[in-house]
Amino acid sequence: xxxxxxxxxxxxxxxxxxxxxxxxxxxxxxxxxxxxxxxxxxxxxxxxxxxxxxxxxxxxxxxxxxxxxxxxxxxxxxxxxxxxxxxxxxxxxxxxxxxxxxxxxxxxxxxxxxxxxxxxxxxxxxxxxxxxxxxxxxxxxxxxxxxxxxxxxxxxxxxxxxxxxxxxxxxxxxxxxxxxxxxxxxxxxxxxxxxxxxxxxxxxxxxxxxxxxxxxxxxxxxxxxxxxxxxxxxxxxxxxxxxxxxxxxxxxxxxxxxxxxxxxxxxxxxxxxxxxxxxxxxxxxxx
Amino acid sequence: xxxxxxxxxxxxxxxxxxxxxxxxxxxxxxxxxxxxxxxxxxxxxxxxxxxxxxxxxxxxxxxxxxxxxxxxxxxxxxxxxxxxxxxxxxxxxxxxxxxxxxxxxxxxxxxxxxxxxxxxxxxxxxxxxxxxxxxxxxxxxxxxxxxxxxxxxxxxxxxxxxxxxxxxxxxxxxxxxxxxxxxxxxxxxxxxxxxxxxxxxxxxxxxxxxxxxxxxxxxxxxxxxxxxxxxxxxxxxxxxxxxxxxxxxxxxxxxxxxxxx
Numbered sequence: 001x002x003x004x005x006x007x008x009x010x011x012x013x014x015x016x017x018x019x020x021x022x023x024x025x026x027x028x029x030x031x032x033x034x035x036x037x038x039x040x041x042x043x044x045x046x047x048x049x050x051x052x053x054x055x056x057x058x059x060x061x062x063x064x065x066x067x068x069x070x071x072x073x074x075x076x077x078x079x080x081x082x083x084x085x086x087x088x089x090x091x092x093x094x095x096x097x098x099x100x101x102x103x104x105x106x107x108x109x110x111x112x113x114x115x116x117x118x119x120x121x122x123x124x125x126x127x128x129x130x131x132x133x134x135x136x137x138x139x140x141x142x143x144x145x146x147x148x149x150x151x152x153x154x155x156x157x158x159x160x161x162x163x164x165x166x167x168x169x170x171x172x173x174x175x176x177x178x179x180x181x182x183x184x185x186x187x188x189x190x191x192x193x194x195x196x197x198x199x200x201x202x203x204x205x206x207x208x209x210x211x212x213x214x215x216x217x218x219x220x221x222x223x224x225x226x227x228x229x230x231x232x233x234x235x236x237x238x239x240x241x242x243x244x245x246x247x248x249x250x251x252x253x254x255x256x257x258x259x260x261x262x263x264x265x266x267x268x269x270x271x272x273x274x275x276x277x278x279x280x281x282x283x284x285x286x287x
Numbered sequence: 288x289x290x291x292x293x294x295x296x297x298x299x300x301x302x303x304x305x306x307x308x309x310x311x312x313x314x315x316x317x318x319x320x321x322x323x324x325x326x327x328x329x330x331x332x333x334x335x336x337x338x339x340x341x342x343x344x345x346x347x348x349x350x351x352x353x354x355x356x357x358x359x360x361x362x363x364x365x366x367x368x369x370x371x372x373x374x375x376x377x378x379x380x381x382x383x384x385x386x387x388x389x390x391x392x393x394x395x396x397x398x399x400x401x402x403x404x405x406x407x408x409x410x411x412x413x414x415x416x417x418x419x420x421x422x423x424x425x426x427x428x429x430x431x432x433x434x435x436x437x438x439x440x441x442x443x444x445x446x447x448x449x450x451x452x453x454x455x456x457x458x459x460x461x462x463x464x465x466x467x468x469x470x471x472x473x474x475x476x477x478x479x480x481x482x483x484x485x486x487x488x489x490x491x492x493x494x495x496x497x498x499x500x501x502x503x504x505x506x507x508x509x510x511x512x513x514x515x516x517x518x519x520x521x522x523x524x525x526x527x528x529x530x531x532x533x534x535x536x537x538x539x540x541x542x543x544x545x546x547x548x
Contacts, residue, residue, distance in 0.1 A: 043312075052417040059348065060411065062418035064356035120316045121309040125415065126541030127316045133548060134328040221413045222507040222547030226340025237411060237419045 007278070015283050020191055022279035027155065030146040031274055037138040038251065040131055043119035045248055046112075047128035053112030055245055061238035068238065071245075073112040075100045082108050136216060143209060159193060160202045166195040184265050187284035204254050208247050215244035326543075333545040337475070345481055345506035348409040353489060354420040357412075359496035362468065365451040365516055373450075378500040383484075387446075387522035390437030397486070397500050403427035406483050414510040415542065424504050426485035430478040432520070438474070442522045446471045446529050447503055450516035453536060470514040470535040471526040471544070472505050481506040484517065509546035511537045 007021045023031075053073040054063075061068045072087045073095070084100020086093050097103065102114035104121075115121040119128065150156040165171060175194045178185075185194065193201065217223045218230040218240030234240050262270045273279035315321050365371075373381045382394040407425040414420075429445070449468035476482055485504045486493060493499040498515025505512050512535070526532070531539035538544045 048417070052414070054418075056418075059352050060354045060419050060421045062354065062358040062414075062420045064358060065354065116309060120313045122313070124316070124541075126537075126543075127322075129415070130322070130326050130328065130541075130543065131316070133332060133543075134325040137328050137331055219413070219417075220336070220548040221345065221411075221509060222336040222340070224411075225343040225345045225507045226336060228346050231346060237413060241417060 017280050017282050019278040020281045021277050022191070022273045023277045024149075024153075024155070025277065026146070026149040028274055028277060030142050030149075033138065033142045034146075037135040037142065038255070040119060040135040041139060042248060042252055043117065044128040044132040044135070047118040047120065047123070048125060048132060049245065050112040050118065050123060051125045055242045056238035057236075057242060058238055059236035061236075070242070073099045075110045082110065084110075136213075139209070140213060143213075146205075156202075156205070160198055160205060162195050162198040162202065166198055171195055182264055186282050188281075189284075190279075190281050200254060200257070204251065208251050208254070212244060212247040212251065215240045215247060219244065329543045329545050332548045336547050341475065342479070343507075345410050348411065348421050350409065350423070352409065352421050353423060357420045357422045357488065357497070358414075358418065359494075360414060360510065362451040362453050362515065364495050367450060367452055370450040370516065374495065374499070381500055383501060383517060384519040385432065385436045385522070386519065388439040388442040388524060389522050390439065391435070393436050395432070400427055400484065400501065401486055403431060406480070408481055408483070408504075408506070410481070410504070410506045412510055412513065415537075415546065423489050424483060424485040425487040425490070426483040426501070426504070428480060429482045429484055429503075430480070432484065433474075433477055433522075436522070438522050441524045442474065443524050444471045444473055444522070444526050444534075445477045446521040446523055446526055446534075447514040447517055448519040448521065448529075449514050450518050466530060466536065466539075468514060468516070468536045469530055470503065470512055471529070472503075472508075472512065476505050476507070479505070479507070507547055511535070511542065512546050 007019065010018075054061075054069050055071040056062075056065060056068040057070050058065070058068040069087075070089055073084070074087070075082055075084050077083075082096070082101045083094055084096045084098070084102065086095050086099050098114060099112065101108050101110055103109065104111075104115045109115065111123065119131065147156075150160075172195050175196050178194075179196060184190070214230055215234065217227065218234055219237055224231055224237065230240065231237065234243060269280045378397050382396055383400065384392075384394050386392045404427065405425050406428055407423060409421065409423045412420045412422060433445075447470045449470075451468050452466065453468045472482070482503075482505050484501050485498075486501050488494070488497050493502060498513075498517075501517045502515040503513055503517065514535075521529075523529075526534040530536065533539040534544040535542075
């Protein structure tokens with residue numbers, strides 16, 4: 001069997017599609033472990049959030065502190081029917097069917113996030129917490145393995161972090177147009193990430209995941225004693241909880257866009273490349 | 288008509304598929320092997336947090352940071368006749384019993400506890416549900432009481448027995464049976480300088496809602512560890528024989544014994 005380097009050194013057959021070794025084993029393994037961990041972290045996180053579906057900004061924040069509350073998911077009775085709502089920064093949005101009130105087993109249910117979005121699907125803070133903390137450990141250990149690999153090989157620097165050329169306004173504008181037209185790179189150009197991909201992947205790896213981990217630790221009273229600097233930075237445990245929610249939402253939005261892009265770009269080739277490492281390069285079409 | 292039926296069938300199929308996916312996911316929460324692996328994270332968290340800050344102090348705040356209205360949670364007012372009688376008598380007959388693996392089993396009256404050197408600390412109270420309140424607590428350090436009673440060499444935990452028979456809420460952790468509230472901590476937390484038996488909140492004797500006459504403050508753990516309405520401290524080598532063996536009221540209902548996270 002040819003090694004990755006041998007595959008990539010083979011001369012590209014003219015006008016023919018060929019396989020290119022794109023993702024190293026460590027990247028592929030950490031990707032899927034990460035995917036499993038984040039799947040459970042998001043769904044257990046929503047279950048945990050449902051125990052107190054409000055967010056505050058300050059050093060304290062509980063039910064009586066309405067002035068500090070900037071987000072709340074709730075339910076109210078409007079003319080005899082149950083309506084769900086989200087209050088966010090002073091605005092109330094009717095979210096019946098999704099937030100506050102949703103249908104579960106055919107009946108309206110008063111719950112923050114709907115059953116289908118949480119793990120377990122029923123209210124169970126204890127179970128949600130124990131799964132959340134288990135997968136938080138998986139996320140951290142897996143993330144450290146990925147970082148160690150990246151430090152040794154320069155993976156982040158070479159492939160993920162945008163360089164000066166990537167960040168040139170003309171290049172960004174070009175990439176935005178290519179994405180808007182759903183034109184995916186071909187030939188040699190398909191062997192590297194482009195600036196929007198780099199910003200998205202780099203943003204998750206370097207900004208959002210560290211932020212979600214630090215703000216998660218910032219909610220732990222024992223961690224607050226050992227590492228008070230996290231609370232010093234964010235300004236309070238309610239702020240850590242708020243930022244944890246914001247970071248988790250941004251990660252969820254990333255996953256949705258990521259999956260949509262995989263489907264649009266050709267799910268078979270994309271998913272195969274993250275399992276076997278091999279990515280089919282299509283020849284550039286004649287202009 | 289055929290199209291309608293097909294759509295309806297597809298709709299049912301979708302609901303069934305969605306439902307069985309949820310059920311498949313939920314079954315993980317009931318799988319003994321999986322829950323055992325998942326719950327091993329509790330030991331990892333305890334080990335890690337002790338490694339990075341076994342003696343670290345919880346952050347303390349200023350008077351300006353106090354919650355204007357400190358939320359009452361759990362039992363709001365114990366209905367038990369024994370508690371009501373003590374409350375009616377201004378806790379004159381109340382005694383804190385300290386027993387178990389100690390050299391000198393002792394009973395403390397409220398005036399005796401209030402006469403001991405006290406620690407006053409403004410700390411945050413972090414509920415497992417996610418809210419935070421800040422209050423100023425005053426009371427003797429548990430370490431001082433422990434020194435007075437003299438734990439035996441095989442002592443490992445302090446179990447706190449409370450006066451309230453908390454029914455709990457079905458929405459918080461599944462089916463609930465009623466039983467007297469209790470909690471437990473290990474000796475590292477028992478001798479931590481911020482672990483106190485608080486008789487006052489914000490400079491006033493504890494209200495009934497906040498656990499009169501005496502409650503535990505163990506500042507590096509979540510709210511459910513802060514046992515209210517204290518009646519007895521039992522020093523022990525194992526909490527397996529108390530309650531249902533989990534080490535506390537909520538622990539018996541699935542919550543972690545180590546609530547530092």
